[in-house]
Amino acid sequence: MGCCAVKTEHRVILRGLSSSGKTSIFNQLFLIDTAIPRVGHNVETLKHKRHIVTFEDFSGSVKARQLWYHYYYDTDFIIYVVDSCETDQYRINEAKEEIHEISNNNEIYNLPLVILANKSDIRKLSNEEIIDLYNLDSIGRVWKIFNTSIYDKESILNVVDWICIV
Ligand SMILES: Nc1nc2c(ncn2[C@@H]2O[C@H](COP(=O)(O)OP(=O)(O)OP(=O)(O)O)[C@@H](O)[C@H]2O)c(=O)[nH]1
C-alpha cells in the first residue's frame, strides 16, 4: 500500500456476552431472516460506500482464549457488544473483564475497540454510566462507544461509517 492509499477492506469481529445482541445486529445488517436460527460462527461481507466490510459473529459462549488468538489474526476492528440493560453484577463484571482482557492483549494492541451499548431502545443507562460501569476510561488504546438498537438500523450503520473512515 502506498503512503496515501486509503484502506477500503476491513475485517471486524463481534464479541460480547451471550444475549448482548451480536447475532441480532449481524442479522439486521445483512437482512437475514431471523426465522432461520444461526448459531456458532457467522461470516458475511457488506459493501458500504465503496468499502468492503467483513463481519464475523461468534456465539458469546465461545470462550477459549487460544481460539481467539487465532481469530484475531488479520482483524482490523473488534466490536464488543454490551447489553445496556444488564443489571446482573456478575454479568457486568464478566463483560468488564473481557473488555479489559481484549484491551490489554499485546497481540492486538493496534486494533481499535468499538463498544456498542446495545438495546438502546430499552436501555436504562447513559453513556457516561456505561463508561463508568465498564471502566472504559482506562482503556489504553483507540476506542469509541456507540448506542445501538436492532430496531434502528441507522444506529448500526453509524458504526459501519466510523469503521470506514478511521
Ligand atoms: N430490545 C432489544 N432487544 C435486542 C436488541 N438486540 C438484541 N436483542 C434481543 O436480545 C436477545 C439476544 O440477542 P442475540 O442477538 O441472540 O444475542 P447474541 O449476542 O448473539 O448471543 P449469543 O449468540 O448467545 O452469544 C434476542 O432476544 C434479541 O431479540 C436490541 O437492540 N433491542
Ligand SMILES: [Mg+2]
Ligand atoms: Mg449469537
